[in-house]
Amino acid sequence: MLxxxxxxxxxxxxxxxxxxxxxxxxxxxxxxxxxxxxLNAVITLTVDGALAAAAAADLRLKxxxxxxLLGIPLIHKDIFCTDGVRTSCGSRMLDNFVAPYDATxxxxxxxxxxxxxxxxxxxxxxxxxxxxxxxxxxVKNPWNTAKVPGGxxxxxxxxxxxxxxxxxxxxxxxGSIRQPAALTGVTGVKPTYGRVSxxxxxxxxxxxxxxxxxxxxxxxxxxxxKAMAGFDPLDSTSVDEPVPDYPAMLDAPLRGxxxxxxxxxxxxxxxxxxxxxxxxxxxxTSLGATTVEVSLPHLPLSVPTYYVVAxxxxxxxxxxxDGVRFGYRCxxxxxxxxxxxxSRGEGFGPxxxxxxxxxxxxxxxxxxxxxxxxxxxxxxxxxDDFRAAFQQVDLVVGPTTPTPAFDIGAKIDDPVTMYLNxxxxxxxxxxxxxxxxxxCGFVEGLPMGxxxxxxxxxxxxxxxxxxxxxxxxxxxxxxxxxxx
Amino acid sequence: xxxxxxxxxxxxxxxxxxxTVEEMPVxxxxxxxxxxxxxxxxxxxxxxxxxxxxxxDGQRQRLRPDVVMETDHHEKYQRNxxxxxxxxxxxxxxxx
Numbered sequence: 001m002l003x004x005x006x007x008x009x010x011x012x013x014x015x016x017x018x019x020x021x022x023x024x025x026x027x028x029x030x031x032x033x034x035x036x037x038x039l040n041a042v043i044t045l046t047v048d049g050a051l052a053a054a055a056a057a058d059l060r061l062k063x064x065x066x067x068x069l070l071g072i073p074l075i076h077k078d079i080f081c082t083d084g085v086r087t088s089c090g091s092r093m094l095d096n097f098v099a100p101y102d103a104t105x106x107x108x109x110x111x112x113x114x115x116x117x118x119x120x121x122x123x124x125x126x127x128x129x130x131x132x133x134x135x136x137x138x139v140k141n142p143w144n145t146a147k148v149p150g151g152x153x154x155x156x157x158x159x160x161x162x163x164x165x166x167x168x169x170x171x172x173x174x175g176s177i178r179q180p181a182a183l184t185g186v187t188g189v190k191p192t193y194g195r196v197s198x199x200x201x202x203x204x205x206x207x208x209x210x211x212x213x214x215x216x217x218x219x220x221x222x223x224x225x226k227a228m229a230g231f232d233p234l235d236s237t238s239v240d241e242p243v244p245d246y247p248a249m250l251d252a253p254l255r256g257x258x259x260x261x262x263x264x265x266x267x268x269x270x271x272x273x274x275x276x277x278x279x280x281x282x283x284x285t286s287l288g289a290t291t292v293e294v295s296l297p298h299l300p301l302s303v304p305t306y307y308v309v310a311x312x313x314x315x316x317x318x319x320x321x322d323g324v325r326f327g328y329r330c331x332x333x334x335x336x337x338x339x340x341x342x343s344r345g346e347g348f349g350p351x352x353x354x355x356x357x358x359x360x361x362x363x364x365x366x367x368x369x370x371x372x373x374x375x376x377x378x379x380x381x382x383x384d385d386f387r388a389a390f391q392q393v394d395l396v397v398g399p400t401t402p403t404p405a406f407d408i409g410a411k412i413d414d415p416v417t418m419y420l421n422x423x424x425x426x427x428x429x430x431x432x433x434x435x436x437x438x439x440c441g442f443v444e445g446l447p448m449g450x451x452x453x454x455x456x457x458x459x460x461x462x463x464x465x466x467x468x469x470x471x472x473x474x475x476x477x478x479x480x481x482x483x484x
Numbered sequence: 485x486x487x488x489x490x491x492x493x494x495x496x497x498x499x500x501x502x503x504t505v506e507e508m509p510v511x512x513x514x515x516x517x518x519x520x521x522x523x524x525x526x527x528x529x530x531x532x533x534x535x536x537x538x539x540x541d542g543q544r545q546r547l548r549p550d551v552v553m554e555t556d557h558h559e560k561y562q563r564n565x566x567x568x569x570x571x572x573x574x575x576x577x578x579x580x
Contacts (some may be wrong), residue, residue, distance in 0.1 A: 100560045193539040207538050236545060237538070304522040315499060322500075324573050329566035335576050337500070345502030353501055354511065357492070358518050360499040374525050376535035381528070383536060415514050416521045432539025456540070 002027050003163035004479070007072055007220040010166055014061055014071045021061070021071030025054040025115050028073045032117065032164050035483065038145060041158040043078060043136045044086055044119040053115040060113060068223045068247075070113030075165040077156045078119040079126055080106050080211075081200040089202045090122040090134040090152075093327045093347035103200025104232045105169060105211050112227045117165055121155030124349045125318065126176055126204045128152050129421045132412045133351040140408070141184060142480040143446055147405035150180030153214065157184040160214045162483045167215045167224050171201060173208045174306050175400075175425025178437035181214055182400035182449025185439045185478060187466065188214045189221045192456045193432035194239035196225075197232035205313035206237075208306075208429045217476055218438060218466035222246035225459060241457065249460040250467040255288035257465065258393040264299040265398030265424055273448060276441035277399050280450045283472050284397075284465075294393055296385035299427050301378050306426045307419055308362050308375035314352075315359025321347065354415060383431040390455045395462060398424055400437040400449030428453050436462045439475040447478070485516045486523075 002010070002024060013019040029047055036042045050073065057071035081087050081099035083106075088094045102110065110116070123133040131139040131154025139154040141147040142162040149158040153170030157180030160168050170177040172190035181188025189212045196211040203209060213228065215221040226246045232238040261281065266274055281291050323329040323343025330346050333339035348356070362371035389396055402423060411418040428435040433453050440450035450469075452462045470476050492512050496503045503511060558571060567574035 097564055100557065100564070194543070233546070233548065237540070237543065239540065239543070298528070301525065301528055304524045307518065308522050308525065319500075323566065324575055326561075326564035327566075333576050336578055339576055340500040341502040344500055345504075348501070350507075350510075353503070354514055354518070356499050356501065357495045357511065357515055361487075361491075361495050361515070361519070362522070364495070364498060371522060371525070373535055374528070374530065375522075376537060377530035377533040378525055378528050380533050380536035381530065383539070414517075416517050419518075419521070430539070 003031060006217055007068065007166050007215070007223055010072055011068050011070070015066060017061070021054040021057040021115060022051060024071065025050050025073050025117065028117055028165055035162055035164065039140045039142060039158050039162055040137055041121055041139050041155040041162065041164065042075060042118045043088065043121045043155065046085055046116055046118050049085070050115050050117050057113045057115060067113050069109065069227055071115065073115045073117050073165050074109065075117050075120050075156065075159050075168045076106060077122055077153050077168070077170050079122060079171050079202050080169060081202070082106050082116065082119065085119065087119070087202070088135070090124040090136060091348065091352070092135045093321050095135065095328065097326055101200060104197035104234060105201065105228050108228055120153070120159055120168060123152035123154065124352050125202065126152040126171055126173055127314070127351050127355050129175070129179060129418055130411065131155065132408065133349055135349060138408055141405050142483050143184065143405065146407055147446065148183070148408050150183035150405065152176040154180045156214050157181055157186055157188070160184065160186040160216065161480055163479065167213060167220055169211065170214050171209060171211050172429065173204050174310060174429050175422040177212045177214060178400050178425050178435055178449065178451060179422060181437040183405040183447065185447030186214050186216060187218050187221050187438045187476060188212065188436065189225060189459065189463070190428065190435045191225065191229060191459050192434045194237050195434070195457070195459065196229050197235040197238050199232055199234040203317040205310040206317060207313060208310060217470055218436070218463045219247065219250055222250055222463045222467070244460045246460050246463050249464050252464050253288065254284065254465060254468055257289040259284055259289050259291045260294035260389055260393035260396040261291055262396050262398045263293055263295045269399060270403065272443050273399055273403070276443070276448050277397070277450060280440045280469065281397065283469055287468055287472060292393060294389045294396060296382070296389060296427065298378065298381040298385050302382055302426045302430055303419055303423055305375045305378045305382065305430060306422070307358070308371050309379060311355040311359035312363050312372050313359070315356045315363065318352070318356055351415070379430050382427055386427065386431045386433060395452050395454040395458065395465065397450060397452055400424060400451040404443045404446035404448055424451060432456060434459045434462055436466050438466045438469065439478070441475055485512060486519045487512060487516045
């Protein structure tokens with residue numbers, strides 16, 4: 001069936017004109033209409049826009065134009081501004097917000113001829129690890145609808161697992177692409193900080209946020225990342241470095257690749273989860289890689305560091321929501337102070353308010369040095385640990401998450417327990433490193449992810465290592481029952 | 485509890501967030517648990533380490549020529565505003 005084909009296979013059918021983009025788009029729109037009600041992964045469907053974009057792609061194909069994404073449908077995380085289409089960021093605050101321009105990621109994929117089907121559900125303002133903080137309700141995991149899909153890109157991940165689109169976009173501030181990719185059995189890439197433009201991506205924590213892709217395979221992710229990445233003068237932290245030809249790097253042999261097993265990632269890891277990671281390492285040694293244990297001694301401090309730095313940045317970024325220029329406004333404000341406080345108090349959900357207040361506290365007079373400045377210093381120690389490890393090895397591996405998907409409702413009332421779910425993913429964000437999660441097996445019928453982290457700008461190497469693993473294994477081909 | 489109700493009221497005021505009477509106890513508890521958790525940082529020995537604000541050290545802010553890049557989009561942008569009159573954002577009276 002069409003929804004099981006890779007981006008590369010679909011592009012070939014389009015090129016041969018055995019399939020039109022309109023037909024392909026209708027196939028996925030019909031799947032979303034049939035399957036999404038049980039999942040709540042897609043919160044805005046853009047039927048007319050999708051069919052118009054598909055028809056335009058078909059004309060370009062008819063004129064002989066070629067492109068790896070020309071006529072290929074996708075779903076954007078609802079954090080990316082889409083001109084003329086509601087961009088809610090999963091929040092009541094932006095429930096009525098129609099973006100007046102396209103994010104650079106959206107514009108680039110549009111220019112490449114990709115066809116937006118709609119927008120994916122997400123944790124409110126990307127703050128969450130379970131997709132339960134969305135104003136639009138939780139997303140269900142297609143592997144078991146009593147379980148969370150992970151977050152914050154939970155809608156993007158569930159949509160991928162349910163084969164509602166050939167690929168989806170996501171963002172990753174503390175693991176928000178990799179963790180949901182792991183919990184839903186798909187491949188997710190968080191690029192190096194600055195690799196993909198943040199312009200038009202609603203800001204959460206500006207020194208950590210990075211856009212990326214969720215796909216069925218590393219090869220598809222390579223194709224999409226090549227189209228998304230690159231210098232953008234509209235993002236002041238965009239890096240002016242050429243984008244490598246990621247698809248051309250996929251088949252480079254792994255002979256001599258040095259893989260570091262992160263000791264801190266295996267400490268206390270449940271034996272069945274650890275066994276899957278060790279099995280994956282055996283695949284790598286059979287492909288010619290060597291493994292060595294490495295240690296990042298400051299890594300255990302990454303979660304508390306993150307939960308100072310990210311809320312601090314969030315508290316200043318989200319001060320723009322004032323009930324004046326856009327977004328939610330409370331009824332009958334009695335004065336300007338009341339307008340600010342009630343618009344924000346009513347427009348934001350509990351987790352967003354908790355993070356804004358945490359950030360306000362750690363930045364407030366008398367606490368700045370003890371929390372924010374201290375966290376910034378520990379951030380450097382963690383980054384230096386990674387730098388030292390990459391003197392010895394080419395990339396480091398471990399699990400993406402401590403456990404498979406947990407029950408909806410299990411952790412939502414205990415923020416610290418929820419935060420600890422990101423223990424393996426946060427380090428890469430603090431250090432600005434690229435990370436990738438790919439399916440590596442099942443525990444109790446639920447998928448688990450293998451995480452690869454490399455030095456800055458090593459996306460090509462990570463995709464290469466993931467691709468050759470996927471050539472040697474078949475974990476990434478499994479579909480949840482009912483979504484085959 | 486590492487934070488009191490008065491602490492949380494002060495933080496909410498600084499952040500310009502209205503918190504209802506019913507919500508308040510939940511925030512006192514959860515914010516206290518978060519503060520206790522991040523207090524783990526106090527045991528880190530950071531010596532003379534320099535604070536790190538940005539993941540790509542050494543990246544400089546770029547300059548661009550001082551020329552007009554944008555055209556006037558105020559009508560489009562103000563379509564998202566809760567209240568607009570004559571191209572101006574309307575808020576409750578500030579000066580009596």
